[in-house]
Amino acid sequence: MAITPQWKDELRARLTLSALVQRSVKLTRAGREWKGCCPFHEEKTPSFYVNDAKQFYHCFGCGAHGDAISWMVDHVGLSFLDAIKELASMAGMEVPAPDPAAARKAEARASLIDVTEAAQRFFAESLAAPGGAAARAYLAQRGFAPELCRTFGFGWAPDDRHALGRALGHFGEPMLEAAGLRAASEAGERYDRFRGRLMLPIHDPRGRVIAFGGRILTPREGLAKYLNSPDTELFDKGRTLYNLHRAAPAVRQSGRVVVVEGYMDVIALASAGIAEAVAPLGTALTEMQLELLWRLAEVPLLCFDGDSAGQRAAMRAITRALPLLAPGRSLAIVRLPRGQDPDDLVRQQGRTGIERLLEAPLSLIEALWQFERDAAPLATPEAKAGLKARLMAHVETIADPEIRALYRRELSDRFSAFAFPPRPPRAARTASEVGRRGAAKGTWRGAPVPLPGLTPEARSRLGALTLGGQRQGLLEAVLAGLARHPQEIARHAEALARLARSEPAAAARIEKLFELAETLDSRAPDAICSAQGQPAPSADIRYAFLDEGTDPDDACAQLAEAVSLLVERPALEAALAATIARFDSDPEGSFAEQARLRTRLMAIEERLKAFGRRKAAAPDAPGASGDAAA
Structure with missing residues (x-):
């Protein structure tokens, strides 16, 4: 059998390259690598590195590069087969029996490299000759310095069907065709594949020429702008990266x-x-x-x-x-x-x-x-649903389960924020309107009342999580409102998860809501009660959606608005900070984005003020009792 790439990969995996190199070169640890003075050229400052994870060595001074096999060949001086045998013995592996066909194939491959290297010399000489004047002028017009052109090996293929064939005729037509340099027409006429083109050599990782790319200087009908060598024994386009x-x-x-x-x-x-x-x-x-x-x-x-x-x-x-x-x-x-x-x-x-x-x-x-x-207009619910379907189809192709789960969560959050933007705020009701509506139902109360049944122990246990300030008060009210309307928890699950990330102090209570929502009886007046440890808002936190006199549909709509306010503002503030940070690199774009984000933040402020007016219109606000009596 042949010594396959898979067998060589197994051989390298069983060896520690740094241990092999240290038999003759002194190495010291440098982070995740090893470094030392290069054995391939004289140097006083170490520029030779060995990477065990990636199984190669490299010298930044002379460019020496290779793996365990090339080390044994280039440094120790063994033949390829002897190097394989020596390394296999160290790794405890048996060398596959020689395959005569594979040996002949390897020999032919080495011969093809002789052909491509000779072709590269021919193209470089043609560029320097009088016939390459137009190509040289093109390179100068592109701003490519002569040194750069020499580094990348620019050449010129004369506009002649047999120029290369004549120059390399000693290799024979079969070898030239096998290297991808000559081709045959349907009539059997052989010709140079590259003609009238600026040429660039394509190398393998060891720096050997294995193929070519050619570019025409001026567009011509019927001619491809770029032409690469076909796949050969040396060259596989899908396994090669240029440079x-x-x-x-x-x-x-x-x-x-x-x-x-x-x-x-x-x-x-x-x-x-x-x-x-x-x-x-x-x-x-x-x-x-x-x-x-x-x-x-x-x-x-x-x-x-x-x-x-x-x-x-x-x-x-x-x-x-x-x-x-x-x-x-x-x-x-x-x-x-x-x-x-x-x-x-x-x-x-x-x-x-x-x-x-x-x-x-x-x-x-x-x-x-x-x-x-941006792939298609998203003006209809069906189109938005199509967007989510495409995103989730991509997610399902990810093999790693952890990464797949994280992508699904992140893309779902992005889709929800895009497809369900916050609704415009409703006009705030006056205290008298709230009172009349509650009185009609026979449930109006003169002041906000905590959720029934809360024990002092439960309130004390969760009191440490109480947050101060207007935003924190709204947060407490939202959590209490969700406890009162537990069917809304699932609806706002994604937004609540984002809220937990931006408000770590509330994360435990939000997580508790998620846990309890799976077992609660959503038909009860207060499905999440003191036995389950959810606190009531403090007495000075008053929002209409907490009042039993508020219509349930209105309360749920107000809850949705409150959740969007809590989630959207920190996101906008973070986006604004990021935009300000990139002002130096993109002042025009940053300024425009800042203006847009500040406009949205002002809209958020107005919505918060609207909630403040609802808070001020609580039943015991000035004038409320008179309205209630009426």
Whole structure:
């Protein structure tokens, strides 16, 4: 059998790379890693790091990089097979019997790399030749310095059907076709796949050329703007990230990896000093590419174009990522201005412009919510229900049960706040109106009365939770009102949960309401009584919805209004604080958002005043007794 990637993964998992390296290199602990002086070049300051969790070593000085197998080959000097045998012996594993077919395949793969490396030299020489003048002018017009062009290996494919075939003819047509450099027409005529294109080499993680991408200089009808090599024995688009071999060392220094749509965006970011950028190759991000990204950073930054196509690409990546989410493993989304890509932004604003966006990305859940919320008009109940169905369908794809539950709760809260906004306040009733309505029912009282049956012990036990102030008084009244109208607890469950987070002192009582609501008899006048430990509001807390003279429907409507007031104000205050904090980076947008939030806060204040007027109109307020007597 062959030595499969799965077998090699098992071998690496059984070994501790730092222990292997320390046989010949002195290492010291550096956080979660080990560091020491690089054995591959002379140095006095340690720049060689070993990461056991990710199973690789890397030198920031000379670029040496590899795993346990490459260590035995490159440092110890063993052949690949001897390295495998040595490591298998250490790990207590048996080496699979050699597979002649697999050995021939590995040999052919090595030969194909010779072909692609030779092709890269041909393209680079063609760029420097007179025939590459137009390509050189294009690179200069894009602002790419000669040093940058050499770093990324720009080349030129002459507009000739057989230029590459003649230059590399000694490899033979089968090898050139197997490397994806030549193709055959239906008539059997062979020709160069890349013609009249600016060329870029695509590398594997070890920095070897395995494929190419070509871009035409000027649009021509019938020609694709970009053309990549086909999948070959060397190159699998879904398992390859452009620039990964250069980005990996930069990621270790910056702590982030930036994913853009194309290789020209990668190079534009590199020209601005952002070296930790990679790109997929003509396809949406695949599961394997996401795994490669998560090996580099816990939260890769997706920075796709600001047009609708770019946002759809970001959403496809989110959809692919959801089933794979795990603790400490997510994505963040950078939203570029509409109609711009990273290349445009760098040319117009330089590094400052792109860094400002990279420092304030959207979380995955926020991007998911915004995309689905904005995907279609939501003017009808059916459309809003469709939004929730789409959100919950995404949630169900998450494999991790804890993350799935958290996403379901968070998206449900967002949907509820969006779909059920607070209603405008009702006009406050006067004391005489309340008195006449209560008298008609024969239940009017001259002053608010606590819930019946509360014992002094229960009141003493929960008295420590009593809160002062207007907002706290309203909170106590709401809790008492929910005890009186327990059927409303389930209706406001999500809002109450948010309230518990913003008012820790009331969290215990809110949780008690949830527990007791499952067993109470909602037909009783006071379903939650002293035996269950719910306190009455203090005597100076007076709201119409607590009065037995208030119509039950009106009381429940007022309760809903009070709950929304309690929940909405802290949320608005937090949003306002966040908006003020970003004033320096976005003064225009921050100012407009502050104005909108302050307007909403003023509306909240008016609604609170309306409740204050209802409080002042309690039955024992001035003039109330006269109205009652009437």
